[in-house]
Every structure is written in C-alpha cells, then in structure tokens.
Amino acid sequence: MLKLFSKNFWDVLARLILRNKIGILIFVVLITLLLSTQWKHMRFTYTEANLLPDEHEVNLTYNNFLDVFGEEGNLVILGIKDNKLYTVETLNAWNNLAQNFKNNPSVASVVSIKDLQKLIKNNELKKFDVQPFIKDSVKTQQELNRLKGDLFEKYPFYDNFLFNNAEVKTIRSAIYLKKDIVNTQARKDFIIDDLLPKIKAFEETYKVNVRISGMPYIRTLNAQNIVDEIGLFVAAALFVTSLIFFFFFRSFRATIISLIVVCIGVMWTLGFLGLLHYEITVLTALIPPLIIVIGIPNCIFLINKYQHEVKLHGNKVKSLQRVITKVGNATLMTNVTTASGFATFIITESKLLKEFGVVASLSIIAIFILCLLIIPILYTFLPYPKPRHLNHLNKRWIGAFVDWMERMVKERRIAIYSIAFVLIVTSIIGIFQIKISGSLIEDMPKKTEFFEDIRFFEEEFDGVMPVEIMIDTKRKKGVMKLATLKRMNELEEFINEIPELSKPVSVVSLVKYAKQAYYNGNPEYYDLPSSQENTFILQYVKNSGATDANLLSNFVDSTGQYARITTFMKDIGTDKMKTIEENIQTEIYKLFPEERYDVIMTGKALVFQKGTTYLVKNLALSLSLAVVLIALFMAFMFRSARMIIVSLIPNLLPLVVTAGLMGYLGVPIKPSTILVFSIAFGISVDDTIHFLAKYRQELLANNWRIKRSVYAALRETGVSMFYTSIVLFFGFSVFTISSFGGTVALGALVSVTLLFAMLSNLLLLPSLLLSLERSIANKEVFKEPSINIIPAEDDDAEENDILK
Template sequence: MFKLFSANFWDVVARLILRNKITILLGVVVVTILFSTQWKYMRFTYSEANLLPDDHEVNITYNDFLKVFGEEGNLVVLGVKDTTLFTVEKLNAWNALSDSFRNAPEVETVVSIKDLQKLVKDQEHEKFTLEPFIKDSVSTIAEIEKLQDQLFNQYPFYDNFLFNKETKTVRTAIYLKKDIVNTPARKDFIVDNLVKKIEAFEKAEGLDVRVSGMPYIRTLNAQNIVDEINLFVLAALLVTSLIFFLFFRSFRATLISLVVVCIGVMWTLGILGMLRYEITVLTALIPPLIIVIGIPNCIFLINKYQHEVKSHGNKVKSLQRVITKVGNATLMTNVTTASGFATFILTESTLLKEFGVVASLSILAIFVLCLLIIPIIYTFLPYPKERHLEHLNKRWIGGFVNWTVRMVKDKRITIYITSIVLLIVCLIGIFQIKISGSLIEDMPKKAEFFQDIRFFEEEFDGIMPLEIMIDTKRKQGVMKLATLKRMNKIEEFINETPEFSKPISIVGLVKYSKQAYYNGNPKYYQLPTSMENNFILSYAKNSTSNVDLLKNFVDSTGQYARITTFMKDIGTDKMERIQENLQDKITNVFPEEQYNVTMTGKALVFQKGTKYLVKNLAISLSLAVILISLFMAYMFRSFRMIVVSLIPNLLPLVVTAGLMGYIGVPIKPSTILVFSIAFGISVDDTIHFLAKYRQELQANNWKIKKSVYGALRETGVSMFYTSIVLFFGFSVFIISSFGGTVALGALVSVTLLFAMLSNLLLLPSLLLSLERSIANKQVLKEPTINIIPRDDDDENTSVSEEK
C-alpha cells in the first residue's frame, strides 16, 4: 500500500511541477528575494567560538571572573625589536604613535614607555607619589641611556611588561574599553585606526611594528574567514562546474546547474540571517558545501533526462520520469546526508547546533531547488544535441566498472584480507591521535598576524591569557600579608614554568612599594616583613596614585585578587600537565577553608571546549549511525542488511581516523566534523546499491550472483560520478589558509574515496559470501520505500536513477 502511495505521490508531484511551471519559478524568485532581505542580519562573530554549553562548570567559572574583573581579552600590544629605536627621533616618534591612540573612543588606556612612572617616597607627607621616567620627550642620547639603565636594571616591576631587557624589545599596551571588545566597534578601531596609523609609522620611520593581542587576532582572523567564504564559493563553483562540463560536454547543462546551486547558496545565507546566527569558521563552510552536494543532484537529474530522451524521444515523458524515478532516490540520499549534519543539533555545543541546523536545512533546500528548477527549465529548451548525449556511452567508465566486477568475482579473499589489514593498521593509528585545544593552531600560518603571535611568544612568552582568581572570603583580605605571601609562591611557580610569561598581580605592586620605601633600591624589590608592612601600608593609604594601579589587580572590596599570566601555544596534553601541576601548587598553598581559588581564561576555556567536543564527536557519530540504521531498517525491513551495510561505511571512517593518527592530524573543532559528514554522504551509495540489488533479485528469480553483478554494473557508474564530484568538491577546502579547514577538506575527500571503493568492492563481496543467510525473500522483503521504481516498460534502468 505504501509502495502504491509512493508511486502515486511522485506522479502527482511530477504533474504539479510540469503543469505549474511559471507559478513555481515565480515562487522560487519570490522566496529567493525574501531570503535576500535576511542577509542584512548575518553577523560575523566578534568573539571566540565557545565550544562549551552555557551551564558548563568551566563557563560558569569564567563568567564569575568576568563579573568581578570584566573582560580580560581587551589588550592589544605593539612591539618593536630594533636597536635604532633608541635614538632621539625614533623614540619620540614611537611615543607619539602610542599617544595617538589615547583619545580614541574605543580605548580605555594606553601604557607606553613614556607612561611608565617611578613610585617615589614622599617622606614629608608620608605617602608615595608617581614621577614619570620621561616628562615630555627625550632630547639627548644621554637621557635615553639613563632611561634604559633605569628600566632595564633598576625597576624590576616593569621587567618583561613593556620591554625585554635581554633583547631590547619594546612594546606598548593598548587596553580597549571592555564593553566594545565583542562588538563591531572593535573591528572599526583595529582596521580603520590602528592598522592605518601603524602602516604610516612604519613607512615614515623604517621600523617593523609587530601587533598582537586577542582583539587584534580575532579581528584579522574573522576577516580571513569572510574572505575565504568568497574564495570557497568561487572555487567550488569552478571545480564542480568543470567536472560537470567534462561529464556532459554541454555549456547549457552546466549553466543550469550553476544557477541552481547559486540560488541554493543565496537561500543558505538567508537561513543564516533569518536565524540570526553568527558566521563562524564552521558556518562559513556551508555555502561551498551546498555547491558540492548540490551538483551531484543536478548530474543525476540531467543524466536521467538525457538518457530518457535518447531512449524514446518524448520530452514530456522524459521530464515526468526524471521526477518520478530520480526524485525519490535523490530525496532519500539528501535526507541521509542531511541526517549526518543534523546529528550535531542534538549536541550541547551551540557552535555545532547552529552548524547542524543550517547545513541540514540547506541540503533539503538544494534538493527542492534541483527538483523544481531543472525539469521546468528543460521544458522551455530544445532537445539535447547528439554531442550532448555522447557521455552516455563512455567506455572508460565501463572499464572501471568491469574491473570492480572482476575483483568481486575473482578476488574476494584479497578484498577481505586487505580490509582486515587496513582495519588492524588503522586501529593502531587511532591510538596515536592527539587532541588539540590551541586557540591559534588553525589560524593561517602565513598571515602576518600569525607571525606576530610567534614574535611575542618568543619575546614575552606568549599572548594567551590565563587567569587565577583568589577569593579571600572576606573584605580587604587580599592585602593581608599572609595572602600576599601565598600569591607570591604561586608566582614563583609560574616564573619557573617556561610556558608561562611573568605574572602580573598586586604582589608586584606591593614589592614595588617596598622598593620605593627604601628610596628605589632594587635589592628591596620583595614582599615586606610584618613590621615593614605596617609602615609601607600607611604610606600606601595616604597615596591616591596607587588607586589606578590597584583596580586592575584587586576588586573594589579588596576580597578578590587576580594573577594574570600569558601562555605559549602548546599542545593540549602538555597544557593539561602544566595545569594539573599548577592546580596542585594552588591546593597546597591556599587552604580551602580560607580561600577559593579558580583558574580560568580564554586559553583554558578553549582547551576544555575541545575536550568536550571530542565527547560530542562520539555522540554525533553514534547518533548518525543509529539514525541512518533506523532509516534503512524502515526501508529494507531487515536487521541483517543493516549490519552488512554498516560495515563498508564504518571501515572508511576507521581508515581516516588511523591516517589522522599516523600523519599527526589532531582531533580539534574543525576535524571532528569529518566523520559524521562523511558517514552521512557515503551511506547514500550503500542504500542505492542495496535497493538496486533487491530489484535485480526480483527480476532475476533470486539468482544471487547475477543480481549482485547486475546491481554493481548499474550503480557503479553513478557511484563513480558522485565520488568524483564530491572528492574534488571537498578538495577545494585544501586551498584554505586555515589548517583545520584544510584538514577537513582533505580528510572528507579521502574518506569518501575509500567509501566508494568499500561500497563497490567490500559490500558486494559480503553479499555474495553471506548469500544463504541474507539474500532470500524472507530477509529482503518488499521495502517500505521503493527507492528505485521499476520502469513501466522493459527499457534499461538509467544509471542516473542511482545515487
């Protein structure tokens, strides 16, 4: 009954499409215009991708820190490593450049060498005052030499903050206003103000200025994502249209396909805007993905049309059969592909949910567009010319299919041995896979801002902030000498860890106060004793100059303090070990009954997020397997067929995972998508092969070998076509400057290639070897959904029916 309903349904669909051509085309135009009105709501992300759920413990800790101290990623740094900087003209020019940012509405404060001040003891008024190292500007070399001696040798409080005394590298710190860090105003300042002034300075002074800091990195990285969307779309259009033309040798058919997928991209962008989702490094991949997935739909529909026209010459009948026969098959394959993406919706990661929603909706949308537009356009066009039909008789494709038939017939043992060896070798490789939680690993290695990251890592030991927040559980508890001593022990541990930069906290300011109390003698740069503390605190309380210095290190109540350090870009495993060691030190130093100490910061949040996503990988892949298995169970009504069909599709995933382990590609946010995407796409071939196999069994009186070879010859061509398009389509991501995107494209391409070979060699071999247990009428019952309807007459089924 369902079979009858299905057949009647597609007959009705075909009549509706072909009888309402103008109305449908106008409808597509109207919907496209409506989607285009949503483009203005597309937003490019202005913050790092948060890979954790909002209610995750790590996120809660980070948000608690932000409530006390505000946004911590608001620092932009400028650096120069050039001995000629220490000349009168260039040093004054450098200070003038730093001053030029001071009045920008986006800037909270600027700290340059000119802003550094000495803490001086005013014995008469029993307080500390601040005196600048440079009052207005320097006018002689002698003043510069004196400045260098003071900064590099006499005031350790500033060491490794604005200069590196060993390499003479100097930097300026620009603190943006915390409320604009995650808004478009940040981009306006970086692009229109900061970058332009630096370029003018470099040209005028002949100095190479390095720029870094999270706001700067995020801005330029986001701009790269935007630029690559256009690059990927153009590359995907070029590659897939070229392959399409090589298959069909028809500019007309190629142009029709390009129009369809371009409209699909417009709808995808409209969906992004309509849902108010941000464009991230993941959602930026969806437009070219739609092109890559949409072109095979066009190939099957147009190929079927041309085959039908060549067979009987009736254009209307041909277009009707395109819809009734290929429409159902294409729907099933698009549904399974969309299911692979949709599994991400069930994860708790907002980033993956948004990707899953947009990708799955866009795949279904491109199916609808293909089914509506292609048959309708061909009703207005003349019959294909003879040269356009020559591709239907390509001998070299037939040679490839004949090779697969010979392998299955004569080399089944070889196929099994090869599969088992691959499985064992790749399982060993899986245990070598590493997890990466680096914020910058996927960033463009050749980009200037990435080189600047490495520069600041080398000169100042990193730019990824790690924060330690100390809750003393009482007001003014931070200034207790016992608390300061405990904080100092943590700082000593941080200083001994080469992956961390010099820590910044209230401890350094208290040490500086003692040095000032002893008239600037650098040997007194240390925490005061109990007796000294009383004298020094009395000076500090009488000083208004300390208030601004304190506010960045201690909250207004004096209950909370922070220790800020910066991390180098290190691997996740190493970072976890360092974090565990630091946590052990914190636990030993701070009694839990007196203090509540937490570690947080963007570097830590991202690392934890990557670990969390690995769990989501297992969940999403398991969901994809279960969902598609249920789908196949509903179609074929056979548990045994589900098991047989899963083996050739899971093997390529294991092979890919093993390759990742051997060649050193880590699990990270970009590469975790590979498995669910590839499984959702590769299982299409299995579904169509089994559907055709069941049809061949019925036609051949349940003769198993004849049916397997018949199904292989019929579906082999379409599998080859699909795999070629998908392989080269996903390969366009290799041109990306983002390492994760390159890995995604390469891994999906390789996986789909293995999946094609697995479905052409391993799947039919399994059917032949297990013929007694699965290839019978009881096991292969009439399917619930008849994917490939039989022709009304005895003509041969077109290869375009299979996808």
Template sequence: MTKLFSVGFWEAIARLILRNRIGIILVVAVATYLFGLQWDKMRFTYTEANLLPDNHEVNLEYNSFLETFGEEGNLIVLGVKDSSLFSVENLNAWNKLSTSFKSNVEVETVVSIYDLQKLVKNNQKKQFDLEPFIKDSISSIDELEKLKGELFEQYPFYDNFLFNKETKTIRSAIYLEKSIINTPARKDFIIDVLIPKIEAFEDAYNLDVRVSGMPYIRTLNSQNIIDEISLFIGAALLVTSLIFFFFFRSFRATFISMIVVLIGVMWTFGIIGLLEYEITVLTALIPPLIIVIGIPNCIFLINKYQHEVNKHGNKAKSLQRVITKIGNATLMTNVTTASGFATFIITESKLLKEFGTVASLSIIGIFLLCLLIIPIIYSYMPMPKDKHLEHLNKRWINTFVDWMEGMVRHRKITIYVTALILLIASIIGIYQIKISGSLIEDMPKKAAFFEDIRFFEEEFNGIMPLEIMVNTNLKKGVMKLSTLKKMDELEELIIETPELSKPISVVSLVKYSKQAYYNGNLKYYQLPTSQENNFILSYAKNSSSDVDLLKNFVDSTGQYARITTFMKDSGIDKMERIEDNLTTKINKVFPKDKYEVIVTGKAYLFQKGTKYLVNNLILSLSLAIFLISVFMAYMFRSFRMIIVSLIPNLLPLLITAGLMGYLGVPIKPSTILVFSIAFGISVDDTIHFLAKYRQELQANHWRIKKSVYAALRETGISMFYTSIVLFFGFSVFIISNFGGTVALGALVSGTLLFAMLANLLLLPSLLLSLERSIANKEVLKEPHFRIIPDEEDKNGDK
C-alpha cells in the same frame, strides 16, 4: 501497498510539478527574494568560538570572572626588537605613536615607555608619589642611556611586561574599552586607525612593528574568514562546473546546474540571516558545501533525463520519469546527508548547533530546488542533441566498470585481505592520534599576525591570557600579608613554568612599593615583613594614585584578586599538565575553607571546549549511525542488511582516523566534523546500490550473482560521477589559509574516495559471500517504500 512515498505518490508529485511550472517558478523566485531580504541580518562573529554549553561549570566560572574584573581580552600589544629604536629620534617617535592612540574613544588607556612612572617615597606627606621616567621627551643620548639603565636594571616590576631586559625588546600596551570588544567598533578601530598608523610609522622610521593581542588576532582572523567565503564559493563553482562539463559535455546542463546551486547558496545565506546566526569559521563553509552536495543531485536528475530521452525520445515521459523514479532516491540520500550534519545539534555547543542547523536545512533546500527547477527548465528547452548524449557510452567509464566487476568476480579474497590490512593499520594509527587544544593552531600560518604571535611568544612567553581569580571571602582580604604570601608562592610556580609568562598581580605592586619605600633599592623588591607591611601600606593608602594602581589587580571591595599570566600556544597535553600543577599548588596553599580559587581565561576556555567536543564526538557519530541504520531498517526491513551496509561505510572512517594518527593531524574542533559529515554523505552510495540490488533480485528470481553484477553496472557510473564531484568539491577547502579548514577538506575528500571504493568493491563482495544468509525473500522483504520503482527498466537507473 499505498504508502506515503509510493510510486503513486511520486507520480502525483510529478503531475503537480509539470502542470504548475509557472506557479512553482514564481514561488521559488519569491522565496529567494524573501531569503535575500534576510541577508542584512547576517553578522560576522566578533567573539571567539565558545565550544562549551552556557551552563557548563567552566563557562560559569569564566562569566563570574568577567563580572568581577570585566572583559580580559582587551589588550593589544605593539612590539619592536631593533637596536636602532634606541636613538633619541626613534624612541621619541615610538613614544609619540603609542601616546597618539589615547585620543581614540575606543581606547581605555595606553601604557608605554613614555607612560612609565616610578614610585617615589615622600617622607613629608607619608605617601608615595608617581614620578615619570620621561618628563617630556628624550633630548640627549645621556638621558637615553640613563633611562635604559633604570628600566633594565633597577625596576623588575616592568620587566617582561613593557620590555625584555635580556633581548631589549620594547612593547606598548593598548587597552581597548571593554564595551566595544565584541562589537564592530573594535574592527573599525583596528582596520581604520591602528594598522594605518603603524604602517606609516614603519615607513617613516624603517622599523618592523609587531602587533598582537586577542582583539587584534580576532579581528584579522574574522576578516580572513570573510575573505574566504567568496573564494570558496568561486572555487567550488569552478571545480564542480568543470567536472560536470567533462562528464556531460553540455554547456546547457552545466549552466542549469550552476543556476540551481547558486540559488541554493542564496537560500543558505537567507537561513543564516533568518535565524540571526553569526558567520563563523564553520558556517562560512556551508555555502560552498551546498554547491558540492547539490551538484550530485543535478547529476542524478540530468543523467536520468538523458537516459530516458536516449531510450524512447519522448520528452514529457522522460521528465515525468525523472521525478517519479529518482525523487525517492535523491530524497533519501539528501535526508541521510542532512542527518549527518544534524547530529551536531545535540552537542550543546552553540557553534556546532548553528552549523548543524543551517547545514541540514540548506541540504533539504537544495534537494527541493533540484527536484523543482531542473525538470521545469528542461520542459521549456528543446530535446537534447546527439552530442549531449554521447557521454552515456564513454569507453573509459565502461572500462572502469569492467575492472570493478572483474575485481568482485575474481578477486574477493584480495579485497578482503586489503580491507583487513587497512583495518589493522588504521587501528594502530588511531592510538597515535593526539588532541589539540590550541587556540591559534587553525589560524593562517602565513599571515603576518600569526608570525607576530610567535614573536611575542618568544619574547614575552605568549599572548593568550590565563587568569587566576582568588576569592578571600573577606572584605579587603586581598591586602592581608598572609594572602599576598600565598599568591606569591603560587606565582613562583608560574614563573618556573616555561609555557607561562611572568605573572602580573597585586603581589608585584606590593613588592614594588617596598622597593620604593627603601628609596628604589633593588634588593628590597620583595614582599614586606609583617612589621614593614603596616608602614608601607599606610604610604600606599595615602597615595592619590592608590585606586589607579590597584584597580586592574583587585576588585573595589578588596575581596577578589587576579593573577594574570600569558600562555604560549600549547597542546592539550601540556595545558592539562599545567592545570594539574596549578591545581595541586592551589589546593596546597589556599585552604578551601577560607579561599575560593578558579583558573580561567580564553586559552583555558578553548582547551576545555575542545575536550568537551571530543567527548561528544562519539555521541554525535553514534547518533548519525543510528539514524542511518533506522533509514536502512525502514527501507529494507532487514537487520543483516543494516550490518552489511554499515561495514563499507565505517571502514573508510577508521582509515581516515588512522591516517590522522600517522600524519600527525590532531583531533580538534575542525577535524571532529569530518566523521559525521563523511558518513552522512558516503552512505548515499550504499542506499543507491542496495536499492538497485533488491530490485534486481526480484527481477532475476533471487539469482544473487546476476543481481549483484547488474546492480554494480547500473549504479557504478553514477556513484563514480558523484564521488569524483564530491572529492574535488571538498578539495577546494585545501586552498584555505586556515589549517583546520584545509584538514577538513583533505580528510573528507579522502574519506569519500575510500567510501566509493568500499561501496563498489567491498559491499558487492560481502553480498556475494553472505548470499545464503542475506539474499532471500525472508531477509529482503517488501520494503516500506521503493527507492527505485520495480518497473524501472535496465537502462534508466540514473
């Protein structure tokens, strides 16, 4: 049969490559140069990962909030918990530090102890005046003590915002210009201005300043991602080159492989730039992934070349056979691997779409580079020496193969029982898996900014903004006393919720206005009665500071109000409980025919995004299984073989999921990737084994046992080599500072190790046990194309 991927096709490809070596090298060089030109289009992400589709209801509500009140994640907080701060010199220095940021164009406003003003009733003008707590600077201990007494005892409006009266922790709030929040200017201000000033202050006054807030966290988190790219690439190159050299004992082969995968990395960066994607925590993983996935391609091709040279000593013939007899195998294994990554494209999540697109294109790119560069380079090099071929007859690897064959031959029951026990234990473990909606769980736990997050959680109940927007559907409807009372009732629930901070809204301001109306008497810090409301509002309206007081809490029309609270880092279960409680209260307090109330904010958005991805995990993995089943059907034209081939690849996924349950590793955006990635890679071994098995069946006149053992011996070594490279290659991600990246590396490594054992032990055992139903000419018909040509002789598989 003349098929697109027939032997004749690959022979033509081999002639094309070997007869046009210089032209192909020039094409690769030009392509690499052109990809290099795209690098300047790469940009690092300055926003949080939005896991939801753009048209998702939660996204639309969040965008509606931003249109009304602007960017909500523009707050940076500085905090100090130290009794020595309350000295005249230190507190003045603290105020001077906070005030110094006002001169920066990136800063919208700064609110510190120095900036605090108290509302004072002006009976003569029938208005409220603003009087600063600190008129110039603190000059004596008496002034300091008076200030502490007023702040901590008389003015609850500022409590839990700029200070914690219980622990005496003080903080300052820096609001950045909303226009620079998602631009490089944010990073420049934080790295070049904010951090140096704080460090200088700490050195001068021996005070530990804590810093947090979404802009600060996002900046340092992004910087960690950038720093880890080069770390991962270096670690992946080191680990894979050492393993490669251990297997081949050849500096030449190792060097060639490293050159190939480095060009692949350059192409990956070029693809990111060409598509104008941002470098995120996920796309940053692709360059080292290409190294890890590219090295097995090099192993297959170089191992085959050395086998051929060892057999007949003809270099030209050996190079031709490398292409004709390994081309299909490497093509199909790379296509299946790329398919595992490509399934993320259907998730409708921009983050995963970009990851899946770049990864799948890069995998096809590294396949082309390996197929083109390795035979061409070897064509210009002298024949391998005897020492380069010694690895083909290692005793330890033969011992390993003997062990595998012995297990399959004599211990099939043991293999089945072990697989069954693992399956049952895994299913039990799966029911213990939890879903994490934490925005900071994957951040570096040892980083100073992570410790600061915990500090502000403890002192001020969190820094993750949660917003509630109230639409009264009436112009100036927010200031109606009935609306204020409804908002106050909702705020009482927020105050009672331990995971949420004290809310900030116009309600607090109105309460403070009543306190001011009664000359600062603390017992009047409450909402006014209907009779008092008119008098107090008339004072507030006459105040020249009215607009400034309301602008962050009420929109310009007076129709919309916001209630801002901050959340502790909580799992998805707690977040859903909080959401249910808030929704129940909102539905009870705010009639739907008069009010529209939405819950939104960064933390809420991320939690919903995580839930969305989990729901799409099954779809993504199902698509990967379907696509790979189609490949199997096209290659073997046997439904029974599809089932047999899927079993040893699905079992490792179940084992990994079970381990996640037992070890407490939650389902989250980073660990969701594990299953599709691992399945797409692990099925490669199945393809190699079954292709060789089908060939052996024909060569051995359908004698099943002989064919299984022959296939096991032929493919076992290469499967072992590549699995070890993949295991240690993915293990480099364990050195990451990001918990999600560590989990991804460990879980994929473990899954691939389980998959190797399943393909070397369980798969051949199944073939032997089901020989009557699957190993016959009707079931294993002539394939649509041959992965390994029939004329392949026994010593040249890989």
C-alpha cells in the same frame, strides 16, 4: 500500503511540478527574494569560538571572573625589537604614536614607556609620589642612555611587561580597549581603520618592524580572513564542480542549469543564516561551498537520468516524469541521510556546532527541493538534447572502469577482504596515535603577518593566550593582608618555573614595587615586606590615595575581596596544557585553604581547551547517533536487519581508515577535524542506498538470482557513483586552499574518506552480498520494502498528457 502511497505521491508530485511550472518558478523567485532580505541580519563573529554549552561549569567559572574584573581580552600589544628604536627621534615618535591612540573613543587607556611612573618616597607627607620616567620627551642621546639604564636595570616591576631582559630589549606599548566594545563592530573599526594605517605609516617613516598582538587584534584579523575566504570558497567550488560536470556531460546547457540551482541554494543558505540571526564563524562559513559540492551530485543524478531516458525512448515528457518519480525518491533518501550526518551536531549543546548543524541540514534539504523543482521545469522549455550531449553515456573509459570493478568482485574477492582486513588492523594502530589539540591559534593562518607576530611575542614574552587565576578572600580588603600576599607570591614563583607560561602579574608585584620605593628605589628591596615593614608601607600606600588606587584597579576589585593573577600561555598541546593546569591546581589546594579562600583558574586558553575535550567526548555520541539514524532509514526502506549490518560495514571502514591516517600523519582531533566523521558517513551512505535499491530491483527482475543481480546493480549504479564521488572528492578538496589549518584538514580528510567510501561501496559491498548470498538475499530476509526507492520499470505510467 506505504509502497502504493509512495508511488502515488511521486506520480502526483510529478504532475504538480510539470503542470504548474510557471507558478513554481515564481514561488522559488519570491522565496529567494524573501530570504535575500535577511542577508542584512548576517553577522560576522567578533568572539572566539566557544565550544562549551552556556551552562557548562567552565563557562560559568569564566563568566564569574568577567563579572568581577570585566572583559579580559581587551589588550592590544605593540612591540619593537630593533636597536634603531634607541635613538632620540625614533623613541619620541614611538611614544607619540602610543599617545595618539589615547584620544580614540574605542581606547580606555594606553601604557607606553612615556607613561611609566616611578614611585618616589615622600618622607614629609609619608606617601608615595608618582614621577614619570620621561617628563615631556627625550632631548639627548645621553638622556636616552640614562633612561635605559634606570628602566632596564633598576625597576623589575616593569620587566616582562613593557620590555624583556634579552640582549636587544623588546619594547612594548599596551593599548587597553574599552571593555564594552571588545565584542562589537567598533573593535574591528579601530583595528582596521585606525590602528593598522598608523602602524604602517610609522614603519615606513622610521624603517622598523612593529609587531602587533593581543586577543582583540588576533580575533579581528582572524575573522577578516574567514570573511575573505567565503567568496574564495564559493568561487572555487563553483569552478571546480562545474568544470568536472562539464567534463562528464559535455553540455553547456546542463552545466548552466546546475550552476543556477546551486547558486540559488547558496542564496538560501545565506538567508537562513540571516533569518536565524546566526553569526558567520569558521564553521558556518563552510556551508555555502558545501551546498555547492553536495548540490552538484543531485544535479548529476537528475540530469543523467533525464538524458538516459531521452536516449531510451525519445519522449521528453515521459523522461521528465520519470526523473521525478524514479530519481526523486532516491535523491530524497540520500539527502535525508546526508542532512542527518550534519544534524547530529545539534545534540552536542555547543552553540558553535549546533548552529552549523541546523543551517547545514536545512540547506541540504533546501538544495534537494530546488534541484527537484528547477531542473525538470527548465528542461521543459529547452529542446531535446543533441546527440553529442548523450555521448557521455557510452564512454569507453567508464565502461572499462565498470568492467574492472566487476572483474575484481568476481575473481578477487579474497584479495578485497584481505586488503580490508589489513587496512582495519593498520588503521586501529594509527588511531591509538591520535592526539587532541585544544590550541586557540593552531588553526589560524600560518602564513599571515599576524600569526608571525603571535610567534614573535611567544618567543620574546613567553605567550599571548591569557590564563587567569582569581582569588576570593571571602572578606572585604582581604587581598592586602600580608598572609594572602605571601600565598599569592608562592603561587607566582611556582608559575614562574613553568617554561610554557609567562611571568605572572598581580598586586604582589605592585606591593613589592612599593617596598622598593620605600627604600628609595633600591632594586635589592624589590620583595614583599615583612610584618613590621608592612605597617609602615601600607601607611604610605593609603596616604597616596587615588594614584595608587588607579594602579590597584587592574589587579584588585573595588572591594578588595578579589585579586587576579594573570599569566600568558604558549601555544602548546592539550595534554601538556592539562598537565600544567593540574599542577597549578595542586599548588593552589596546598597554598589556599578552602575554608578561607575560593580560587578559580580560567581564561580564554583554558576555556577553548576544555571545549575541545568536551567535543571529543561528544564525538562518539554524535557519530553513533548518525549511524543509528541512518540504520533506521535503511531498516524503514529495506526491512532487513541483516542488510543494515552488511550496508554499514563498507561505510564504517573508510572512517576507521581516515582516523588511522590522522594518527600516522599527526593530524590531531580538534573542532574542525571532529566534523569529518559525521559529514563523511552521512554522504558516503548515499552510494550504499543507491546500490542496494538497484540491487533489490534486480533481484525481483531476475527471480532472486544473486550473482546476476549484483553485477547488474554494479554496472547500473557504478557510473553514477563514480561521477558523484569524483565531484565530491574535488569539491571538498577546494577547502585545502584555505589558509586555516583546520579547514585544510577538513577538506583533505573528507575527500580521502569519500574516495575510500566509493571504492568500499563498489568493491566490498557487492563482495559481501555475493559471499553471504544464502543468509541475506532470500525472500524471507530481504522483504518487500516500505518504500521503493527505485521503482520498477513497469511501475511508470505513460504521462504524455502531463503538460496539457
């Protein structure tokens, strides 16, 4: 019944398409225009990729911190390491540059050398007065030298904040953006239109190299790179796939038709992004070129079938009808399996991957519909293919390739199994060498100036990725209790011993500075006060009023109940990061009794690392679901449990080989490379479906003679599988031109996996069928399918009147 329904459905669909071609083309144009109106809703991401579900404990902890202290990633750092800075003219210009940013509406505050304040003890009023290091500007070189001596040698409070202790002092200026604009377009406008032009002008005038860093700056330029690469990927994918397509078909007409179809598919994809109000991230930016790469093989199957039919009997109407009824069903199944590979990301509960899975799977189904509608309709308006357009069907080198495959399957099956076994064993060894990477900056473009600046600040100031520790004292004004300060100080000393972390900053440093000021600025007294000293010093602090409150606001909340310790982490591996976190947590448990304190450890670096670990745990689930879904499709189509097992082996082998290669080549598991397995499996199984469908048809035609059927299926499907695999290989290779390491790895790994999958389906699969012929290829096991993916030749009716 299902078989009859399937045949009738495709016959009816063929009539509908070919009889209503004008209406369908108008419908496609209207849908394209409608979706194009949604492009205005496309938004480029202004935040880092959050890989965790919104309700995950790590996200809740991070959001709790933001509720108390606000957005933490609002700091832009400017730095110079150059002796040229220490001249009167250049230093004054540097300070004036920082002051210019204070008037910008996106800037909350700026801290430069000119803004640094001395705490001066006022014995008469028993308070601390604030006195700037530079009252107006530096007038003479002697004054500048005196400033350097005072600042660099007498005030450790500012050490590693606005300067470091290297031989050539690196000077920094800190620009704090308003927290409500950090994740908006205003941040990008400030960085691109205001900050960078002024920095460039300063560099050209004073011949110094200004380094820029901080999360707002990194995120802005990283997002800009994503935007720039979308057009590059689309253009490169169109060029490479169309070039290969033309090489195979030698037809401008067929090439142009294919380009029209995939370009409309890209327009629909962008429309889906706008319609769903999804952000364009480093992952969703890959979908438009992916649709080109996946859409071209659809075009190859349909156009190749049309030309084959025209050459066979010369009837254009019958040829187009057979394109829809015979190839349409198979192409639908292969596109459904490919879409299923992408759709498995929806279950991860990660917003980033879920949006990628939704748009990618929708777009794959859309490109199938477009191919099935547009290609047959456009060919109804075109003349018959010329003889030169059909020459590719008789290419000798393709015939030689097919002959080689058949010879290998006939004579070298033991060698094929041996190679497969060696690959599996070798790959399993490689799999155990795979590492996990939770680095925020590892995939960022390595050759860009802003990445070099990240490395510069890592070297000079021990990191740029913020790690935050928030201490809840469970009572108002509990932070300023000496017992709390001493515990915080011990924790900071522990952190300071970790080479991968920068010197921590907190209210403890401010209290130490207050003690130093109480003792008339003597740096030997830069330490926490004793209980007796604390009484006097706190009196001075309270009398200082608003001045001290402004300093405290960065470290303590308005109630005095919560304190923060901020440090910065270098770009390190996930394993090392996890060890550091565990060590700090152990120290926290030791120093802060749970009944008196709640202490959390958070920050962008840790959130991203936890997100990567979460994705790795879900990788097995996602891939398993893809295998199960595709196995169910196979069961529904072929109704043979044994055939499902045989068909999965040649498709899982390439995944194992790829995982092994990742281990040997040092490619870590990270958000970008996690995608490889589900994507490659969903695409590679398409070849298996085509081969087994043709194999079953040949079994029926050859009265269940196994060998003849296997070789006939191999010769029939080998050419199309080779064509599409080559397109997919070079199509995914386009991603290797990316400046993002993760995108390069994704493109290279998927390309290699699909190449292995083609060889596996053309050599290992037919070898298994021949070796296991008695147990799987009989009428009882290989039952009548629910759906005839490739109808038998005698199922096709003569449809000469379809266009009437």
